Each structure stands twice: as structure tokens, then as C-alpha cells.
Amino acid sequence: MAQVTVSVDRPGSHRLRRARSRVPVWHLLWVVLGALFFLVPIYSVVQFSLQGILPHQNEFHWYLTVFDDPNFRSAFWLSLQISLETVAASLVLMVPTVFWVHLRLPGLRPVMDLVSVLPFVVPPIVLIVGLAPFIKSLSIWLFVRPEVLSLIYVVFALPFMYRALDAGLRAIDLRTLTEAAESLGASLPRTLFRVIIPNLRAAIIGGSLLAVAISMGEFTVASLMGFGTFAVYTFNIGMSTAYEGVALTFISFLLVWGIMLGLYLLGRGGASAAGVAITDEKK
Amino acid sequence: MTTVALRGISRRFGNVDALDHLDLEVRDAEFVSLLGPSGCGKTTALRIVAGFEWPDSGEVLVDGQDVLGKPANKRNMGMVFQAYSLFPNMTAQQNVEFGLRVRKQSREVRAKRAQELLELVGLATAMSRYPRQLSGGQQQRVALARSLAIEPSVLLLDEPLSALDAKVRVQLREEVRRIQSELGITTLYVTHDQEEALSISDRVAVMSAGRVEQFGTPAEIYSGPRTAFVANFVGTMNKLEGKVVSRADRVVRCGPILLNVPDPTFNHAAGETVDLFLRPEDITLELLSNGEKPPSGMFEGRVTSLTFLGPVTRVGLATDLGLLLADVSSAVALNLAADTVVAVKLDSTSLRSIIA
Amino acid sequence: MSVAEFAETELPPDVVVGDVPRKRSHTRRWAFLGMVPFAAFITIFLLIPTGEIIVGAFRTVNGAFTLSNIRDIFQAPYPAAFEFSVELSALSALIGGIFGFLLANAILHHGVPRWIRPAYISFSGMAANFAGVPLAFAYGATLGSLGVVTVLLKHLGLNLYPTFSLQGLCGAALVYAYFQFPLMILLMVPVIEGLRTEWRESASNLGASAFTFWRHIGLPIITPSLLGLMVLLFGNALSAYATAEALGISNLVTIDIAELVDGNMALDPQDAYALALGMIVIIFVTITIYSLLQRRTSRWLR
Numbered sequence: 038m039a040q041v042t043v044s045v046d047r048p049g050s051h052r053l054r055r056a057r058s059r060v061p062v063w064h065l066l067w068v069v070l071g072a073l074f075f076l077v078p079i080y081s082v083v084q085f086s087l088q089g090i091l092p093h094q095n096e097f098h099w100y101l102t103v104f105d106d107p108n109f110r111s112a113f114w115l116s117l118q119i120s121l122e123t124v125a126a127s128l129v130l131m132v133p134t135v136f137w138v139h140l141r142l143p144g145l146r147p148v149m150d151l152v153s154v155l156p157f158v159v160p161p162i163v164l165i166v167g168l169a170p171f172i173k174s175l176s177i178w179l180f181v182r183p184e185v186l187s188l189i190y191v192v193f194a195l196p197f198m199y200r201a202l203d204a205g206l207r208a209i210d211l212r213t214l215t216e217a218a219e220s221l222g223a224s225l226p227r228t229l230f231r232v233i234i235p236n237l238r239a240a241i242i243g244g245s246l247l248a249v250a251i252s253m254g255e256f257t258v259a260s261l262m263g264f265g266t267f268a269v270y271t272f273n274i275g276m277s278t279a280y281e282g283v284a285l286t287f288i289s290f291l292l293v294w295g296i297m298l299g300l301y302l303l304g305r306g307g308a309s310a311a312g313v314a315i316t317d318e319k320k
Numbered sequence: 321m322t323t324v325a326l327r328g329i330s331r332r333f334g335n336v337d338a339l340d341h342l343d344l345e346v347r348d349a350e351f352v353s354l355l356g357p358s359g360c361g362k363t364t365a366l367r368i369v370a371g372f373e374w375p376d377s378g379e380v381l382v383d384g385q386d387v388l389g390k391p392a393n394k395r396n397m398g399m400v401f402q403a404y405s406l407f408p409n410m411t412a413q414q415n416v417e418f419g420l421r422v423r424k425q426s427r428e429v430r431a432k433r434a435q436e437l438l439e440l441v442g443l444a445t446a447m448s449r450y451p452r453q454l455s456g457g458q459q460q461r462v463a464l465a466r467s468l469a470i471e472p473s474v475l476l477l478d479e480p481l482s483a484l485d486a487k488v489r490v491q492l493r494e495e496v497r498r499i500q501s502e503l504g505i506t507t508l509y510v511t512h513d514q515e516e517a518l519s520i521s522d523r524v525a526v527m528s529a530g531r532v533e534q535f536g537t538p539a540e541i542y543s544g545p546r547t548a549f550v551a552n553f554v555g556t557m558n559k560l561e562g563k564v565v566s567r568a569d570r571v572v573r574c575g576p577i578l579l580n581v582p583d584p585t586f587n588h589a590a591g592e593t594v595d596l597f598l599r600p601e602d603i604t605l606e607l608l609s610n611g612e613k614p615p616s617g618m619f620e621g622r623v624t625s626l627t628f629l630g631p632v633t634r635v636g637l638a639t640d641l642g643l644l645l646a647d648v649s650s651a652v653a654l655n656l657a658a659d660t661v662v663a664v665k666l667d668s669t670s671l672r673s674i675i676a
Numbered sequence: 677m678s679v680a681e682f683a684e685t686e687l688p689p690d691v692v693v694g695d696v697p698r699k700r701s702h703t704r705r706w707a708f709l710g711m712v713p714f715a716a717f718i719t720i721f722l723l724i725p726t727g728e729i730i731v732g733a734f735r736t737v738n739g740a741f742t743l744s745n746i747r748d749i750f751q752a753p754y755p756a757a758f759e760f761s762v763e764l765s766a767l768s769a770l771i772g773g774i775f776g777f778l779l780a781n782a783i784l785h786h787g788v789p790r791w792i793r794p795a796y797i798s799f800s801g802m803a804a805n806f807a808g809v810p811l812a813f814a815y816g817a818t819l820g821s822l823g824v825v826t827v828l829l830k831h832l833g834l835n836l837y838p839t840f841s842l843q844g845l846c847g848a849a850l851v852y853a854y855f856q857f858p859l860m861i862l863l864m865v866p867v868i869e870g871l872r873t874e875w876r877e878s879a880s881n882l883g884a885s886a887f888t889f890w891r892h893i894g895l896p897i898i899t900p901s902l903l904g905l906m907v908l909l910f911g912n913a914l915s916a917y918a919t920a921e922a923l924g925i926s927n928l929v930t931i932d933i934a935e936l937v938d939g940n941m942a943l944d945p946q947d948a949y950a951l952a953l954g955m956i957v958i959i960f961v962t963i964t965i966y967s968l969l970q971r972r973t974s975r976w977l978r
Contacts, residue, residue, distance in 0.1 A: 061787035068792055071779045071857070075799060078814045078854065081824035085817035134714040141707040152718060158959050159726055160915030161932045165723025166952040167732075169937060192721050250805050256918035261937055272809045272922055275816075283817045289810040297802045372877055399881040400744040405874040409896045418892070419882035452975075461677045463878075470882060 067083050079290065086247035086284040099284040103274075109285075112270035115183065119266065122187035124245045127198050130191065132241065135202040136229055139211050153199040161257040164192065172262060181262065189258055192246035201247070205240025209233075242303055250296050254289070321348045322473040322506040324369065328578055329378035330608045331364055331530075338364045339375065340530035350498065353517035356527035357553065360544040362510045363478055365527075369508060370399050370476050382474060388612040397474045398467030398505075403483040405463050406451040412438065412462045419470035437465035439479040440499060457488040464496065466609045468503065475500065481516065489513075493520050512642045514554050518542060543599075544585075548674055551597040556634075558603070558644050560596040572596060572673070575640045577619055581671045600634060603646035604672035606663040607655060614663035621664040623656050639664060729956065730777065732949035745950035748943070754951070761929040763845055765913035768852035773906035775853075776860025783861075784868050797865070800858030807855040812922030815842055815851045843925045851919060856909050863908075867901045870977035897976050904969030911962035914955065929955065 090098045103109050138145050159167075168189070172181065211233070218228040234241070256268040271289065275282020324346040331339040339361045346352045351459050354362035367373040369380055371392030379386050387395055406415050416434040427434075430444050438444045441461040451459055456537035467475065477496070481489040497520040500507050517524050518538040525535040526549070534541060534550045545551035553560070563575035567590055570581045574596065581596065588594050606618065614620050621644065625636035637644045644664070648656075656662070736742045748754070783793045806814070818825050819842060826836050841847050871894060879889040917930040925931060929951055934946035 047712070061785050064782035064785040064788050067775075067778050067782040068788060068796075071775075071782070071796070074857070075803060075854070078811075078818045079710065079823065082814045082817035084824045122790065130714060130717055135708070136711040141710065145711070154963065155722055157911070157915075158963060159722065160917075160954060160955070160959070162915065162917040162933055163952045163955050164722075164725055166933060166937060166948050167722075167728040170728060170732075172726070188717075188721060191717070254805060254808055254810070256808050256921075257934075258920075261934060268809050268918070271813070275809065275813045275922070279813075279816065279820075282813050286810040286813040286817070290806070290814075292800055293805050297798060297805075299768075301798055306954075311894075370877075372880075372883060392877070393883050396883070397881065399878065401874045401878065403874070404872050405878045407875055407878070407893045409893065418879070418884075421892075422888055466878075466882070514697060658689040 074218055081288065086280065086287050089280045099280045100288075103281055103284050103288070108265070108270060108306060112267050112294050114241060114267050116253050116267035119183050119187050119190065120249045122184060123190040123194060123252045124248050126187055127191045127194050127248050128241065128245065131195070131198050131202055131244075132234065132237070133229065134210075135199065135206060136233060139203075139206045140215060149199065149203075153196045156195050160254070161193065164189070165258050165261050183264060186262065186264055186266075187252075190248070190252045190255060191254065194244075194251050196245040197247040197251070201240045201244030202237065205237045205243075206233075208240075209236050239303060243300055246296050246300050246303075250293055253292060323348055323381075324474055324506060324508065325381040325384075325404050326365065326369070327379050327381070329365065329368060329375045330374065331368065331375045337530050339368075342378070342530065342532060344525055344532060344535065346508060349501075349506055351500055351507045351509065351520065351522045353509045353511055353521040353524045354527055355511060355514055355517040355554075357512060359529075360527040360531040362512075362527050366476055366478055366510050366666055369474070370397055370505045371395050371609065375551055393470055396470065396472055397476055398470060398472035399541060400460065400463045400467050400478065400480045402479045403456070403459075404452075406459055408451050408464070411445065411448045411450055414463055415451070416469050416614050418465045419466065423470065433469055433634050434465075434519075437469050438462070440468075441465045441495070442599060456484050457492055457501055459512075460484065460492065463497075464499070468499070469504075472505065475505045477507065477509045479512065482511070482513070483673070489516070496520065518554070526553060528553070543670065543672075545597060545672060546674070548595060548597075551595075551672065551674065555644060556600055558598045558600065560598065560641050562594060562596060564590050564592045564594055566590055575642070577640055579666070579671065580668050581673055582669050583671060583673055586673050588673065588675065592675065597672045597674065598666060598670055600645045600647040601632075602667040603644060604667070605635065605637075605648055605652070605656075606664045606665070608661055618663040618665045623658055623660045624664065626653060626656060626658070628653075637662070690898065691810065726956070729949050729952045732946065733953040735946065735949070737944075737946060745944065745946045746949045749950045749954060753927065754929075754947075757927045757929045757932050758954075760845070760927050761792075761914060764848050764928070765853065765910045767845060767849040768856050768913045769909035771849060771853050771908045772856025772860045772909045773902060776857045776905075777864055777902060779857065780861045780864035780868055784865065800861045803858040804855055804862070809922045810916035811851060811854055812842075812919050815854075815923070819847065819850070842923050848920070848923060848925060851923060852913050852916065855911065855919075860905060860909060864902075867898055867905075867973065867977070870973075871897065898973060899921050900969040901973035904966040904973070906968045907962045907969070911959045911966075914958060914962075970978060 078246070086099055087096055090096055095101060095235070138149055172185070214232055214236070215223040215228055218232045219225075229302075254268055255266070256272060260269045260272065267289075271282065271285040274285055324329075324344075325343055326344040329339050329342040330337070342365060342514075343363070344352075344365075353565055354365060356362050356394075364373060368375050371387070371390065374388065380388055382395075407418065409416065413434045416437055417430040420430045420433060434447070435444065438447055441464055443458060443461050443465070446454060446458060446462070451462070454462065463480070480496070481492055483490065491517055496509075509517070509521065510670060518541070521538060523535060523537055524541050526533045526541060526548045533547050534545065538542070541550060545554065545557075548559075551557045560574045560579070562572040564577065565573050565578065567570040568588075570583070571584045572579050572594060576624055579596065605621070606615075608614065608620075619640060621637035621639040623635055624638050624643070625634075627634040627636075628650065629647075631650065632647040633650045633656075635646045635648055635653065635656060637646060646664070693706065733745055734741055734743065736744070749758075779796070781906060782788060783796045815823075817823055819836070819840070820826065821837055829836055875893055876889060879893060884892070915930065917934060919929055920928050933948050933951050933955075936943065936945050936951070939945065
């Protein structure tokens with residue numbers, strides 16, 4: 038049998054003894070490697086965009102060149118326009134639909150889940166093949182407008198918009214809220230606009246931000262249909278002038294980063310944002 | 321022969337002291353329960369013994385050897401978790417065999433031992449079933465068998481029955497105790513259910529806010545609570561506030577009534593404020609006919625509530641000592657109604673005094 | 677009150693007259709009407725185009741039925757394009773799967789600083805959106821012939837070019853990995869979290885090392901999910917067009933389709949339909965395999 042051991046109680050001694058084995062070297066290694074993998078290209082972009090500059094020029098020369106280019110502004114503006122139209126069309130289509138399914142047709146939920154995955158089965162490059170005859174017939178009748186692009190983008194944004202709205206509706210007790218509103222005399226459309234949508238603000242904004250990100254960055258359909266969107270412009274510039282192309286790339290990064298930041302802040306202050314919405318209503 | 325000792329165990333989470341200089345000594349083959357409300361630190365203490373957490377200071381000795389330097393998978397202790405601990409991709413048999421597999425035992429040895437243990441817990445027929453095909457109670461039995469398969473020196477159980485139905489709980493706790501005494505394994509059992517702790521333990525450590533309030537046999541804990549917390553946490557207690565009149569005679573004045581407290585541990589100076597504790601079953605009632613005065617040694621009480629508890633009825637009484645709860649047999653309670661006046665007698669030998 | 681008096685009574689606002697409970701079958705039918713806008717949109721912009729593809733794959737330019745398009749895709753230059761597409765997708769899916777899993781596991785580990793996890797998750801959300809033109813140019817700036825890293829390696833004596841190329845298998849796979857990793861991380865985190873701590877601790881308590889745990893419990897449980905996600909990554913890479921185009925890759929199925937649509941290729945434009953159909957079939961199969969494998973894992977994680 039063991040003898041009685043009297044150990045002096047040195048505070049923290051155990052922690053020290055195990056300090057070495059408690060540091061997860063393996064995992065930290067991967068974290069660091071992963072960080073390197075993701076950050077090196079971004080650093081390279083910044084570095085590269087500040088290179089190739091003649092001594093008498095400003096170090097942000099390439100960025101200034103880009104901003105001065107009127108095509109840049111028109112391309113950016115076009116993309117922005119299309120993004121907003123995509124968001125609008127997406128919301129008008131999806132919000133009432135998902136609301137309706139949750140409220141009256143819960144049996145269709147699995148079908149909706151399936152439909153929301155379809156855009157992945159038919160990726161942009163494939164979809165455009167199927168849309169080509171349709172577009173061709175359209176261009177006979179009328180000049181092909183950017184709005185058509187927006188509608189196509191609604192398809193690409195569909196999975197993300199659906200998931201955001203679906204999650205948002207699941208988080209609120211839709212049935213109870215609707216029944217309460219109806220018992221107070223409100224019609225269904227009024228309920229949707231005054232009661233449900235204000236409570237879905239976070240989900241709506243989240244889905245919209247993702248739709249904007251997709252629209253601003255989409256290249257495949259835009260280029261094959263001949264639109265001069267931001268991504269197409271970036272491609273064309275980059276193919277001829279590497280430095281300007283990289284500067285544009287960094288601008289794209291900042292754009293996406295800004296959108297994601299917006300999403301993140303939204304998530305943090307989500308509850309308070311919804312709260313503000315409700316108190317606004319009360320005023 | 322395995323003893324477990326926790327000495328001066330402290331652990332801080334943020335600015336909360338989960339454990340505050342905890343001391344505990346468990347004897348060989350003893351079944352000790354850690355009893356307390358959630359947040360008292362009982363699970364943390366257990367996990368420190370198991371090796372899933374480390375204390376900020378203090379030591380844990382098994383047979384006199386400090387085990388804190390050893391990682392969890394080298395301590396040879398068996399642990400049964402509250403739920404969900406069975407490996408879902410293995411059958412009951414494979415689960416039980418796992419510890420032996422790690423120890424590189426041959427297939428025959430493993431199979432034989434798994435068979436033995438599953439029979440011990442009464443689940444020999446469920447050997448090839450998967451956890452999702454077993455009920456909660458059955459899963460916990462397999463978990464117990466699995467932890468015993470490695471012949472651990474210490475058995476640790478973390479609220480193993482909390483997630484089960486009441487009836488299954490009572491059944492299983494008896495079995496756990498039976499198996500434990502048959503095998504003679506030193507055991508630490510964490511629970512918040514006092515009935516559970518009192519019915520199966522050799523000794524119970526009542527914990528609160530990271531400290532052991534009282535460590536003793538179930539009888540000691542129940543009849544001789546030494547702190548107000550223990551008195552209130554374990555069972556129902558009547559609390560009487562009073563002032564000590566005489567230390568030598570052990571007399572306390574509660575309101576207009578003088579109480580004699582024969583408790584040999586009574587050692588309070590005259591003038592001190594004390595709390596006296598008394599269990600509802602130590603109060604007897606006698607019916608009074610109209611206008612009759614209570615006999616000597618008893619005082620008057622008026623019924624304010626009656627709660628049927630099955631074999632007994634808990635009677636709420638308004639008295640000069642304040643509101644009291646008395647347990648009387650339900651047959652007797654049939655004669656009582658709200659506002660009935662009764663004579664109340666306290667069994668003063670059961671009075672416990674604690675400094676207020 | 678009389679009927680006339682009742683008719684005169686003012687109804688409170690917002691009460692929709694006639695909104696009385698109907699027979700169940702009536703309500704169901706009316707309810708489906710609410711789905712018309714969505715159904716119409718999906719039909720026009722998703723189902724009809726898909727139908728066009730399926731039909732067009734078997735049609736000549738004049739509309740006659742033919743199998744020649746299908747036959748064409750088995751002739752040069754398409755098989756090489758398919759081969760490269762599959763190789764590239766498989767490689768990026770493999771890299772993405774394995775390292776994505778290791779990364780997801782690492783950021784979830786309890787010993788790793790807490791802030792690393794949200795940092796990675798939010799960055800993954802971003803990185804998944806970089807795919808396309810900006811990503812290709814970013815890698816051009818990094819590992820292109822004049823890229824920052826290329827130049828750095830040259831200083832250290834390592835000459836990447838001409839053996840290395842961003843348009844070659846390894847180079848392109850590296851670029852693809854940039855959007856495959858984040859996808860894998862985002863999708864893998866919930867799966868790993870599904871591994872209950874009780875299993876880990878029980879295994880440890882019974883004497884198992886971390887390796888033993890993963891070997892007998894961890895990996896067996898999540899392998900179906902791991903494989904399923906890798907299959908998903910495969911389909912994801914196969915569909916990529918913008919990134920490949922901006923990198924300048926030429927022998928890829930998606931690039932070929934684009935060329936045909938543009939009319940740049942001196943081949944039968946109807947081949948585009950056949951190629952598109954082929955892609956739909958492949959991706960459909962991958963998604964089916966993915967969901968089957970996911971279901972196997974969730975069976976245990978419940």
C-alpha cells in the first residue's frame with residue numbers, strides 16, 4: 038500500500054506542471070497555417086497594388102486611375118442598381134411566399150427546402166445555356182434591360198434569402214402573432230406588413246445583404262449577356278492592366294468586407310434593432 | 321484498498337468561487353454522496369477527481385498518491401455521466417468492451433467480461449443493441465457496466481439518474497448501491513436529490529457555494545443538521561427564532577413560550593439569539609373540544625392549511641411560535657379543518673439549535 | 677334588431693367581410709393560390725431553362741431529334757476538358773475536405789483561444805464570396821509570375837516558374853481551395869459540435885488517448901458527413917466558371933460551355949446543351965450522395 042505523502046500546497050503548481058501538455062500545439066499549428074493561407078493573398082493584393090509606381094507618382098496611383106475612369110463609375114453604378122433591383126424583387130417574391138408557407142401550407146416546407154437547393158444543381162453557367170433562347174427572343178422584342186439580370190440574380194440569391202427568412206420566421210411564434218392580430222381585427226395583408234415584417238427585420242436585412250454580395254460579384258451571366266457590371270469591368274481591366282486589376286480586386290474585397298461587417302453588426306444588435314422597430318411602431 | 325482525499329481544493333471561474341478550499345476524505349469501499357443545489361460545485365469537484373478539470377490549488381490523493389499530475393485517461397477511474405455517454409456507433413457489448421480494448425485485452429477476455437457485467441446490470445439480452453434502441457434506464461445500466469469493466473479503483477457518478485423517470489430512478493439507485501457493495505468499490509456520487517443521497521449512501525457531504533457544509537451519515541445529516549443551510553436543504557424544517565435564557569438549563573425563549581432544548585451540543589450563552597430547528601414529524605397534535613385549554617407542556621395552535629401528501633398530511637399551524645408545519649397521519653387529519661384549534665406538542669429531544 | 681338595422685350598422689375597420697371559416701378543402705385550395713407567384717417565377721427562370729437544356733441536348737439547330745450532341749461530347753476536345761474539370765474538382769475537394777476538417781476541428785478545440793472561432797467563421801463567410809474574378813487576380817498578385825510570393829521565393833533561391841502555373845492542376849486547385857476551405861469549415865463546424873463531449877470524456881475516462889477516440893468513435897461517426905461534404909465540394913468546384921476564366925484556364929467544361937454560347941468555338945453550338953445536361957446530371961448525383969451520407973451521420977448525432 039502507498040505511504041502517506043505530504044505535499045506542500047504550492048498554488049498553481051499543478052497548472053505549471055501541466056502547462057506544457059495543455060497547450061494544443063497540433064491545433065494551434067493548423068490555426069496559424071490557415072490564417073497564413075487566407076491572409077497572404079490579401080496582403081499580396083495590397084502590396085501589388087502599391088507597386089509598379091514611377092517615382093513622381095502618388096503611391097495610390099492605381100487606385101486614383103481607377104476612380105478617375107468614368108467606366109468604373111458607370112460599371113459600379115450599374116451593379117449597384119442591379120443589386121438593389123435584385124433585393125427588391127427577391128423580397129417581394131420571397132417574403133409573402135415564405136410567410137404563406139409557414140402560416141397556411143406547412144406541408145410544403147420540405148418542397149421549399151428542395152426548391153431552395155435547385156439553384157445549386159443548375160449553376161450560373163448551366164442556367165445561361167437554358168436561358169439563351171429566352172434571352173434571344175427577348176432581344177428581338179425589346180432591348181435587353183438590366184432588370185432581366187436582376188431577375189436571374191434572384192434565382193442565385195434564392196437559397197440564401199430563403200434560409201434567412203425561414204430561420205427568421207421559425208424564431209418568432211408566427212401562429213400566435215397572426216392569430217392575435219386577427220383576433221384584434223387585422224386583415225392578413227395588414228398583419229404581414231405591420232406585425233410580421235417588423236419582427237423579421239434582421240432576417241430580411243441579412244438575406245438582402247447576401248443578395249447584394251451575390252449581385253455585385255456575379256460575373257458569368259453578366260459577361261455572357263454582355264452587361265458591363267462591376268465584375269465584368271474588373272475582368273476586362275485586369276486582363277489588360279494587371280496593376281489596376283489588382284487595385285480593383287482590393288476594392289472588391291473592401292466591398293464584400295463591408296457587407297459582411299454589416300451582417301455581423303446586424304447579428305450583434307439584432308435584438309435591439311428589432312426592438313427599435315417595435316418601439317417606432319408604437320410611436 | 322482505495323481511499324480518496326480532496327484537500328483544499330479551490331477553483332475559480334471568472335469571479336465566482338466554484339470551489340472554496342474543499343476538504344473531503346472517502347474511506348475504502350465507502351459510498352459517499354455529494355449533495356447540494358445546482359451551482360454548489362459538486363459536479364466540478366467530481367470532474368476534478370476524474371481529471372476533466374483542474375483546481376487552482378489543493379490536491380487530490382488516491383491511496384495517498386497525488387493524481388493531479390496524471391491525465392484523465394491514466395487515472396483508472398470509472399465514470400458514469402448524466403446522459404448521452406454511450407458511443408452511438410457501437411452496440412452495448414462493444415461499448416462495455418471499449419475500455420478493455422484500449423487496454424489491449426484479447427477478444428475472448430473482452431467478450432467474457434462484457435457478458436459478466438451486462439448480466440450484473442441485468443441487460444445480458446441487450447448485448448447487440450445500439451444505444452438508440454435502449455431506454456434511458458437501460459442506457460445508464462450499460463454505462464455503469466462499461467465503467468466497471470476496467471476494474472476501476474474509484475467509481476464516479478455524476479447525477480446518473482437525473483434524466484430518468486421517477487420510478488426508474490428509485491429502482492436503479494438500489495441497484496447501483498447493491499452492485500457497489502458487492503464489488504466493494506470506493507464511490508463518489510453526485511446528486512441534487514436528497515432522498516437519493518440519504519437512501520443509498522454511507523456518508524453524505526452536503527455542499528453549498530463551493531464548501532462542504534456538513535459531512536456525516538444520512539442519519540446525522542437528517543436529524544442533526546449543524547448549519548442552517550443543511551437544516552433547510554435536507555427535508556422540511558420548522559425554524560423557531562429565540563433568545564437563550566439559560567445556558568446551564570438549556571432553556572430558550574421563543575416568543576411567549578419557554579422551550580427546553582436537551583440537545584447535548586447546546587452551548588450558547590445567555591442572551592444569544594439562536595435558531596431552533598424541528599422536523600414536522602416531531603410535532604404531535606391533539607384535538608381540543610370547544611373552549612378546552614391545552615394540557616401542560618402543550619400550547620395552542622390554529623389550523624391554517626392542510627396538504628395531503630399520501631401517508632401523511634402536512635398541517636400548517638398558526639401558533640405563538642409562528643407558523644409551524646406538522647406531519648400527522650392522514651387518518652387523524654380527517655378530523656381537522658381550517659381554523660380548527662388544536663393542542664401542539666413539540667418533541668424537544670429533536671430540537672436542534674444553531675446560532676442565528 | 678331587424679335585418680335593415682343590422683345592414684345599417686357600421687362594421688369596425690379592418691374586418692374583412694366574409695372571412696368566415698370555410699370547409700377545409702376549400703381553404704386548402706385557396707391557400708395554394710398564394711404560391712402562384714413563386715411557382716410562376718421558378719417555372720420561368722429555373723424549370724423552363726432546365727427543360728430547354730434537356731430538350732436541346734437532343735436537338736439539332738433545326739429542331740430535329742438527334743443523338744449527335746451527346747456523341748460529340750465524347751470526342752475531342754471535350755473528354756480532355758472533362759478530365760481536367762474532374763481532376764481539378766476532385767483535388768480541390770480533397771484538399772478542401774481534409775484541411776477544412778482539420779481547421780474546423782482546430783478552431784473548436786477547447787484549448788484554442790476563444791476569439792479564434794468567430795474570427796474564422798466570419799472570415800469564412802467573406803472568403804466564400806470572394807470566388808470569381810477578384811480571387812483569380814488576388815492569386816495572380818500572389819503566385820503569378822510577378823506575384824509577391826513568387827518574387828519572395830525567388831529571393832530565397834526557389835524558382836516557381838516555369839514548372840508552376842496558376843492554370844495548371846496544382847495552381848488552380850490552390851486557388852479553388854480558397855473558397856472550398858471556408859465552405860468546408862462552415863459546414864463542418866456543426867457536425868463536429870454534434871460529437872458530444874460526453875463521448876470524448878467517457879473515452880478518456882476509459883483510458884483512450886485522443887487518437888484512439890478518433891479512431892474508434894469520432895471518425896466512424898463523422899466520416900459519412902466528411903465524405904458527403906467533400907462530394908458537395910466536388911460539385912461546387914465543377915460549377916465554377918468565373919474563377920477559371922479569370923485565371924485563363926482553357927480546357928475546362930464550364931469554359932467550353934461559355935465558348936459555345938458565345939459562338940466562339942468552331943463546333944456545333946448545340947453541344948452546349950449536351951455539356952450542360954452532363955453537368956446537371958453530375959451535380960444532381962453529387963447532391964444526392966451528399967444528402968444520403970448526411971442522413972447517416974445525423975442518425976448518430978441525434
